[in-house]
Amino acid sequence: MTTKLQTENLTKVFGRPSKQVWRMLKEGVAKDEILKRTGCTVGVNNVSFKVNKGEVFVIMGLSGSGKSTLIRCLNLLTKPTAGKVFVDGENILEYSREELRRLRQNKMAMVFQHFGLFTHMSVQNNVEYGLAVKGIPREEREKKAQQALEAVGLGGWQDMLPGQLSGGMQQRVGLARALANDPDILLMDEPFSSLDPLIRRDMQMELLELQDRLQKTIVFITHDINEAFKMGDRVAVMKDGIIEQTGTPEEILANPASDYIRDFVQDVDRSRVLQAKDIMFTPDALLSRKSGLKMAIREMQLHGISSVFVIGSGRKLLGLITIDDAVSALKDNKTVDDILKDDYFTTGPEIYVNELIPLAKDTRYPIAVVDENERLLGIIVRASVISAFVG
Amino acid sequence: MTTKLQTENLTKVFGRPSKQVWRMLKEGVAKDEILKRTGCTVGVNNVSFKVNKGEVFVIMGLSGSGKSTLIRCLNLLTKPTAGKVFVDGENILEYSREELRRLRQNKMAMVFQHFGLFTHMSVQNNVEYGLAVKGIPREEREKKAQQALEAVGLGGWQDMLPGQLSGGMQQRVGLARALANDPDILLMDEPFSSLDPLIRRDMQMELLELQDRLQKTIVFITHDINEAFKMGDRVAVMKDGIIEQTGTPEEILANPASDYIRDFVQDVDRSRVLQAKDIMFTPDALLSRKSGLKMAIREMQLHGISSVFVIGSGRKLLGLITIDDAVSALKDNKTVDDILKDDYFTTGPEIYVNELIPLAKDTRYPIAVVDENERLLGIIVRASVISAFVG
Amino acid sequence: MFPEQITLELGKYVNDFIYWLNNNYGMVFDVICNGVRWLLLNIEWMLLLMPWWFLIALVFILGWRLKSLLSGVVFAVMLFIIGAFGLWEPTMSTLAIVLTAVFFSLLIGIPLGIYMSSRDSVALVLKPILDAMQTLPSFVYLIPAVILFNMGKVPGVFATMIYALPPIIRLTNLGLRRVSQEMVEAAQSFGSSSWQLLFRIKLPQALPTIMTGVNQTTMMALAMVVIAAMIGAGGIGHVVVTSINRIDIAGGTESGLAVVFLAIIIDRLTQGLGDRFNANLS
Amino acid sequence: MFPEQITLELGKYVNDFIYWLNNNYGMVFDVICNGVRWLLLNIEWMLLLMPWWFLIALVFILGWRLKSLLSGVVFAVMLFIIGAFGLWEPTMSTLAIVLTAVFFSLLIGIPLGIYMSSRDSVALVLKPILDAMQTLPSFVYLIPAVILFNMGKVPGVFATMIYALPPIIRLTNLGLRRVSQEMVEAAQSFGSSSWQLLFRIKLPQALPTIMTGVNQTTMMALAMVVIAAMIGAGGIGHVVVTSINRIDIAGGTESGLAVVFLAIIIDRLTQGLGDRFNANLS
Amino acid sequence: GGDELVLADAGWDSIQIHNGIASFIIENGYGYETRVLSGSTAMTFTSLREGSIDIYMETWQGNLKDSYDEGIESGDILELSVNYDDSRQGYYVPTFVIEGDPERGIEPMAPDLRRVDQLHDYWELFEDPEDPGRGRIVGSPPGWEVDLIMKGKVEGYGLEEHYNYFSPGSDTALATALVGAYEKGEPIVAYHWEPSWVMGMYDFTFLEEDGFDQGKWADGYTCITPAMPVTVVVNAELPEKAPDVVAFLENYQTSTALTNYALSYMHEHDAGTDEAALWFLREYEELWSEWVPEEIAGKVREALAQ
Numbered sequence A, B: 001m002t003t004k005l006q007t008e009n010l011t012k013v014f015g016r017p018s019k020q021v022w023r024m025l026k027e028g029v030a031k032d033e034i035l036k037r038t039g040c041t042v043g044v045n046n047v048s049f050k051v052n053k054g055e056v057f058v059i060m061g062l063s064g065s066g067k068s069t070l071i072r073c074l075n076l077l078t079k080p081t082a083g084k085v086f087v088d089g090e091n092i093l094e095y096s097r098e099e100l101r102r103l104r105q106n107k108m109a110m111v112f113q114h115f116g117l118f119t120h121m122s123v124q125n126n127v128e129y130g131l132a133v134k135g136i137p138r139e140e141r142e143k144k145a146q147q148a149l150e151a152v153g154l155g156g157w158q159d160m161l162p163g164q165l166s167g168g169m170q171q172r173v174g175l176a177r178a179l180a181n182d183p184d185i186l187l188m189d190e191p192f193s194s195l196d197p198l199i200r201r202d203m204q205m206e207l208l209e210l211q212d213r214l215q216k217t218i219v220f221i222t223h224d225i226n227e228a229f230k231m232g233d234r235v236a237v238m239k240d241g242i243i244e245q246t247g248t249p250e251e252i253l254a255n256p257a258s259d260y261i262r263d264f265v266q267d268v269d270r271s272r273v274l275q276a277k278d279i280m281f282t283p284d285a286l287l288s289r290k291s292g293l294k295m296a297i298r299e300m301q302l303h304g305i306s307s308v309f310v311i312g313s314g315r316k317l318l319g320l321i322t323i324d325d326a327v328s329a330l331k332d333n334k335t336v337d338d339i340l341k342d343d344y345f346t347t348g349p350e351i352y353v354n355e356l357i358p359l360a361k362d363t364r365y366p367i368a369v370v371d372e373n374e375r376l377l378g379i380i381v382r383a384s385v386i387s388a389f390v391g
Numbered sequence C, D: 001m002f003p004e005q006i007t008l009e010l011g012k013y014v015n016d017f018i019y020w021l022n023n024n025y026g027m028v029f030d031v032i033c034n035g036v037r038w039l040l041l042n043i044e045w046m047l048l049l050m051p052w053w054f055l056i057a058l059v060f061i062l063g064w065r066l067k068s069l070l071s072g073v074v075f076a077v078m079l080f081i082i083g084a085f086g087l088w089e090p091t092m093s094t095l096a097i098v099l100t101a102v103f104f105s106l107l108i109g110i111p112l113g114i115y116m117s118s119r120d121s122v123a124l125v126l127k128p129i130l131d132a133m134q135t136l137p138s139f140v141y142l143i144p145a146v147i148l149f150n151m152g153k154v155p156g157v158f159a160t161m162i163y164a165l166p167p168i169i170r171l172t173n174l175g176l177r178r179v180s181q182e183m184v185e186a187a188q189s190f191g192s193s194s195w196q197l198l199f200r201i202k203l204p205q206a207l208p209t210i211m212t213g214v215n216q217t218t219m220m221a222l223a224m225v226v227i228a229a230m231i232g233a234g235g236i237g238h239v240v241v242t243s244i245n246r247i248d249i250a251g252g253t254e255s256g257l258a259v260v261f262l263a264i265i266i267d268r269l270t271q272g273l274g275d276r277f278n279a280n281l282s
Numbered sequence E: 001g002g003d004e005l006v007l008a009d010a011g012w013d014s015i016q017i018h019n020g021i022a023s024f025i026i027e028n029g030y031g032y033e034t035r036v037l038s039g040s041t042a043m044t045f046t047s048l049r050e051g052s053i054d055i056y057m058e059t060w061q062g063n064l065k066d067s068y069d070e071g072i073e074s075g076d077i078l079e080l081s082v083n084y085d086d087s088r089q090g091y092y093v094p095t096f097v098i099e100g101d102p103e104r105g106i107e108p109m110a111p112d113l114r115r116v117d118q119l120h121d122y123w124e125l126f127e128d129p130e131d132p133g134r135g136r137i138v139g140s141p142p143g144w145e146v147d148l149i150m151k152g153k154v155e156g157y158g159l160e161e162h163y164n165y166f167s168p169g170s171d172t173a174l175a176t177a178l179v180g181a182y183e184k185g186e187p188i189v190a191y192h193w194e195p196s197w198v199m200g201m202y203d204f205t206f207l208e209e210d211g212f213d214q215g216k217w218a219d220g221y222t223c224i225t226p227a228m229p230v231t232v233v234v235n236a237e238l239p240e241k242a243p244d245v246v247a248f249l250e251n252y253q254t255s256t257a258l259t260n261y262a263l264s265y266m267h268e269h270d271a272g273t274d275e276a277a278l279w280f281l282r283e284y285e286e287l288w289s290e291w292v293p294e295e296i297a298g299k300v301r302e303a304l305a306q
């Protein structure tokens, strides 16, 4: 994996930071205190992270914690007070104006928190803007813009002025404008905040698919934890200008670094974060096909369970037998193969828990988690599905 | 319950609606079609609803479906093309300028989707604005503004200019500005859309408490379904300028009027909407204290269950017996009272399902739903908790 | 080119009208004059009462407080140079006329600009009038002015105002019309009266544009100094005219520069005041 | 008031400088003149070539297309009245001078305004110069101008430009500085070059303010018609001067009105063109 | 006395000198306060008719022909005397055009040029910068009566074949053009008049014409232009207000030469018009003593002595 985007000790202080401010920052004086004593606002404080090519890096955090400032530092719309920003290994702070311009034209596009639409241009021209700047010929430009507008569901609106659109439509114009430009890196500052759930879901899918297909690198700010965990390969949580924790959604859910983060993720819908593999467990009892019925009954009785999965060579899942069947089969001198049932559910290891809920509700047996070769990886019982909701 | 706010056949068409437009509206021609053929955009189409005093009325809907237009019609910032708006029974469209002014000063305040802060004023002065307009003396004004700022968590920021704040902070200034005014009716257009979950949760609580304590009437636009269902006494779902369905969150969840709405509420976290009473059922078997053990065992075997609740007079819940205990007690000549267990969970009927999840996970018995007099209302089994998630 | 048969003798009627006005309403014009004269003479009297070093010191302090130390110094030096040109007295006299004219221009112009911004119909009517005020050659109305108001400083003030009024009206109108609709709506949603909307939101938001209007009005007033002198307003304008008639480049330059310095000082101090005012508002 | 011992004779040096300039660089000025003269004479030649009804029809059509039918009619009637005043020929001559002056003013002024908005230091230097251009009494520079460039239409254009340039520079500067930072940043985030930012975002956003500048420049140019005539530029200004020297209110009013009508026609057509241009941009 | 009399200052030097002379006598001899009101010719003359100016010491009536005649006719103003009537006006060229200027290294350009009708041969010398291929004769400021005459001469002499009659727009521009051309050593032919400070300060040559002849005058003004009387005019109400001053002004008479002396005094001594007036009063005591009764003259002399 190649590092696409990286920051090193990035710091942004608004106002004229005096020596005193730097000293206070070093001493870890609180942001509020610094504001009160010096009048300088700390936007971003000594932030370092890496984003790999093709990764979605989500930034979350309290309102005013410096997310927008951080993302704006990445394309130098806000000039950092200190620190470095690397894109493809080059420190863009050392770029000449011309180099910076080319970087912004070709590699990065931004979706703004407040949309930043051009009020004097039609929707179409807004979306074409990035392409026009690059000197793409008109026809191609129009085609791409039209595609981007279709993608965000604003097909027939291209001739309107931004002021004539609703808030969410304006936001989507901003989105289309960035997408039309087809950049390597997408910087998205709360790009879906004004969207209703239906369109938002569409946009999320669209974006994930795009990212997957074209290996886009995306830095994504959102306040919706479910969105963060759904979209993000890794999530960073900011507080007072500092990144408090970075990790995969599961890591953060599993090991919140502080009470603040625990609190933060409280609302998360775990069933949309956790996958089958996260909640499955290795069954206490398993029956090899070669074992006899007696063995099966003993196993079940031993572990106080009423059914057991039967596996073949290489843990290939063959079926399930219940204790009742086993007992009567023993009487009737039948074999394991004779009473093998297949009315249980199987699932893949990466299926999200929320998709397992209907299965869990309908089944009387545990759910079997199998890989693509039908090998049994683990089982999921109802209780594990429920426990996914409480962590 | 008194009706505080009411609209009757409210319609807003942007552009100069010709006769043709009206005819097309009547014929139910689609909004897109009208736009294409006449250049007029339908904002709100023939909307009627009532909001009672002390109610939180939530409006949801696709981006561009007319929510903002509708809410702006309620204080006549947008002048409806047709229809009536009643506040406290008076049609405010017939108000003189002066009456309208007083209405806006005293009865209504609005939180804007795009904040609408005054860029030349400090945060403090922004928040004081509504009070200053009413002629509240300076000291009181300052105190109230300060309180409102504290309430939205912007205590120390009063001297900043809006442009120096982050998006979420700006949104909270807009919130504080409306709250400081202490109006009867709060019109809130996506007031929390830029807030992180922690602050958003605080704000929601704050608002609900305020509404509860002071019987505020709130019209609230949001895209967050969980927020809608959490905040709203009633929820209206808009599409293309029309209200497709109005109802309590439970009604909408239970009987979505169309596929569109079904789709819309798909993401809802039902566990936060549904309460114990929504998922409990009347147990198949119940044991009266006076019945003997034999009766108990027969009941359980009959219904294929392994435990049964025991009730006294007036359905008062006394305890639970298991089939195992019952069988051995019968042998030992014990009575029902002797084997009565109390290690099951009970819950109230209005407890949200998400709070039942930990119980459901830990218990081996059904959960008993009882009223304040310990009378058994119904039982909840694990499967019902899980099924709450799929509807 | 244009056929000679077609003629229109509008001018004659105007001529007759002016004389008719003068014969019948001469008194009215006298009353108007007296008001303006009172202010003008008092300003002039005060200016001439102040010792020169006092005024220089005053300008220095104002410049320093309202703008910067450097500005204060520059303004003081400019005023000193005017004195060194030997133009102190006529400059004070001109200053009195210009201040009076600017004062009345702003007094009339800002409200008119506000009114103009509030209704398109007003703008439609006012625009050609403003165009006429700015382009009708001043001599054309100066002769009627002399007939109606006689010669002197007061008609000088009027002539100056005719020319100095349009920019402040226009730019007040422009500034107010360009205030963001979002803020206006927010203010309305709180039931602001038109006054409150105007004073608390629109005017502060439009201030930079209005201040450009104030600048242009000041500039125009000072550009009229010479014209005013032609109807007997005296002051530096008179010195300029005399120098010009002698083709005295030296004298013309010095008196011209005095006007320019005055313009810069008045303008910068007004701008400083505007900024201060704006800062206090917010 | 101001002590008489303190004197400064700056004017003398200016005087000497002008004569020195003339003696040493007379040729340079001749070259500049020839360029302006060429444009001016061609415009005038074209205007006088057109039959009067053709020009009236042209103005009608332009007014109709760019503004409204009513505007077209009003403009045509105005032009007709000018003809009926017997002022067709001098009006065409003035039109040529004004168009030339406005053309060069915009050509120089808009870029300067842009430059001024881009750097505070430029603004700091330029502002007093603009103040001086607007307030230095025109004859103060006209005398050197006549010495350097002789009398006639070309120095008339220069004199007009000195006065007409400042508003367009100032208002271009103001308009550009007031463009919303948000849009500028959005444009920058796409790697716009300064040019693209300017032409696609800033100028269109500033257009209403710039158009007010164009209006003011036009007004100022027409306000200078008389002054220009005083150094031999001819045209309606000449008619005005003649009337004034004869104390002929009627003649003054008619020729003055002709200037006003010209102002209104030019201004409204320019505004209409600006709106059209803006609509096309978006 | 006690009344205030207002004198018109139309902005040129000679009127200011005459104002100085008259007001000195009025103030010190007759005991009236005086005030000078400055403005352009048109404005001051309008004011004279309207009554806010009482006395106009130097009225170039030819420049204001219609208005002047109207004023007299309607009885708004009274012509009291002719200040001087030996002024001269016509076409001038810088003398170096004819004689050259060895000091500045200027060769004679038209050594034979004497008369207006000879201009035919020299149009190339006076080329119009805005209309190459023709000559330029700079005429009178517009609106003056003499403008028609000067223009008429160009036609009368047939000069319009080679020349454009160029209107300078204002007397200032005219003077500037003359001075500028002189300083640059360039040829120019332009209308001007004497007495004026331009003619006093610079060496110009008056182009001769035939003696005055009614027939030639009627036929294109092809003869010398008669002198324009420069008069003392007062508002019609002055005789009531200050009859003694009217009597004095009725006697007021100087000459071009005398006025020119005062002007040259000014320029030579770098003096103001007030000083020039005082100088004049001292220098020409006999002259002004005749304008006033002896008693008054005594008072004035007394004041002069101080």
Ligand SMILES: Nc1ncnc2c1ncn2[C@@H]1O[C@H](COP(=O)(O)OP(=O)(O)OP(=O)(O)O)[C@@H](O)[C@H]1O
Binding pocket: A163, A164, A165, A166, A167, A168, A169, A170, A194, A196, B014, B015, B041, B042, B043, B061, B062, B063, B064, B065, B066, B067, B068, B069, B070, B113
């Ligand atoms: N000023 C306007 N001029 C023309 N059309 C407008 C205007 N304002 C809104 N509309 C149109 O009215 C419709 C409804 O817009 P509205 O802003 O009410 O939507 P909304 O439901 O608030 O959407 P969102 O959730 O995106 O804010 C949209 O189609 C929009 O294009």
Ligand SMILES: Nc1ncnc2c1ncn2[C@@H]1O[C@H](COP(=O)(O)OP(=O)(O)OP(=O)(O)O)[C@@H](O)[C@H]1O
Binding pocket: A014, A015, A041, A042, A043, A061, A062, A063, A064, A065, A066, A067, A068, A069, A070, A113, B163, B164, B165, B166, B167, B168, B169, B170, B194, B196
């Ligand atoms: N232009 C500015 N001048 C001064 N302070 C600023 C400026 N922009 C941002 N800040 C400050 O920097 C801090 C971080 O702001 P930022 O906009 O990055 O927050 P954010 O995390 O994006 O918040 P939100 O979720 O509310 O958008 C805030 O305290 C804010 O007040």
Ligand SMILES: [Mg+2]
Binding pocket: A067, A068, A069, A113, A189, B166, B167, B168
């Ligand atoms: Mg932000």
Ligand SMILES: [Mg+2]
Binding pocket: A166, A167, A168, B067, B068, B069, B113, B189
């Ligand atoms: Mg909306």
